[in-house]
Amino acid sequence: MAIPIKTAAEIETMRVAGRLASEVLDYIGDHVRAGITTSEIDRLCHDYMTGVQGTIPAPLNYAPPGYRPYPKSVCTSVNHVVCHGVPGEKKLKPGDIVNVDVTVIHQGYHGDSSRMYYVGEPTIQARRLCELTYECMWRGIRTVREGAQLGDIGHAIQSHAERNGFSVVREFCGHGIGKRFHEDPQVVHYGKPRTGLRLEAGMIFTIEPMINAGRADIRALADGWTIVTKDHSLSAQWEHTILVTPTGFEVLTVSAGTPPPPEPPR
Ligand code: MF3
Ligand code: CO
Numbered sequence: 446m447a448i449p450i451k452t453a454a455e456i457e458t459m460r461v462a463g464r465l466a467s468e469v470l471d472y473i474g475d476h477v478r479a480g481i482t483t484s485e486i487d488r489l490c491h492d493y494m495t496g497v498q499g500t501i502p503a504p505l506n507y508a509p510p511g512y513r514p515y516p517k518s519v520c521t522s523v524n525h526v527v528c529h530g531v532p533g534e535k536k537l538k539p540g541d542i543v544n545v546d547v548t549v550i551h552q553g554y555h556g557d558s559s560r561m562y563y564v565g566e567p568t569i570q571a572r573r574l575c576e577l578t579y580e581c582m583w584r585g586i587r588t589v590r591e592g593a594q595l596g597d598i599g600h601a602i603q604s605h606a607e608r609n610g611f612s613v614v615r616e617f618c619g620h621g622i623g624k625r626f627h628e629d630p631q632v633v634h635y636g637k638p639r640t641g642l643r644l645e646a647g648m649i650f651t652i653e654p655m656i657n658a659g660r661a662d663i664r665a666l667a668d669g670w671t672i673v674t675k676d677h678s679l680s681a682q683w684e685h686t687i688l689v690t691p692t693g694f695e696v697l698t699v700s701a702g703t704p705p706p707p708e709p710p711r
């Protein structure tokens with residue numbers, strides 16, 4: 446299970462792929478409003494990727510072993526949907542929280558990022574969950590450097606989520622990414638410090654914690670893709686694609702509209 450180390454040329458292409466994925470998220474933000482359907486969001490993103498950017502939406506017809514081909518170009522996960530929400534005809538309504546997850550292919554390389562959006566005013570709990578999940582992602586990112594270990598990332602995320610009364614989804618994880626959408630290593634969002642794979646400069650992977658307001662348990666819907674919380678509690682997720690560097694990390698999924706990192710903890 447050798448972990449790919451990217452060349453300088455591959456890293457440069459992945460920077461562009463990452464920026465392009467993030468620019469789709471910038472573009473769609475203004476459209477995530479009450480009354481729009483998630484299918485319309487999917488169509489807008491699809492047309493922006495293929496028509497404006499000249500990128501390929503990686504999810505469309507993506508079929509990992511054991512899955513039927515994914516039918517849409519992005520994932521839209523609303524409220525108690527944890528991840529892989531398949532866009533459909535339901536209209537968004539005020540108070541909904543929505544994750545849009547975009548993966549583009551640019552010159553054969555993938556960029557993968559997701560953000561949470563509010564439809565109108567979120568409840569206090571929903572806002573807290575989205576903000577806390579964003580902090581969790583960033584606590585994970587901030588542990589990354591050559592010589593750190595995957596368990597350091599997972600521990601930073603899990604400890605912050607659980608001390609705030611939330612739970613971490615176990616069944617889905619971050620992943621290596623490059624020429625392939627999902628490659629080694631698996632980056633789980635829980636764990637113990639100083640355990641697991643040692644990070645090396647030139648590795649590229651995503652960090653994409655899914656955090657639930659209630660219990661961690663999930664189940665899949667009959668469409669074979671959409672994952673929901675078993676207890677129907679709210680779930681949030683954020684995702685960046687990260688390069689390991691000798692002294693730290695570089696976030697590759699950055700664009701003009703990327704939300705700023707949270708204040709570092711003190
Ligand atoms: N973008 C998701 C991830 O972060 C994967 C979605 S798979 C799909 O790994 F087929 F549903 F798009
Ligand atoms: Co991903």
Ligand code: CO
Binds near residue numbers: 547
């Ligand atoms: Co993604």
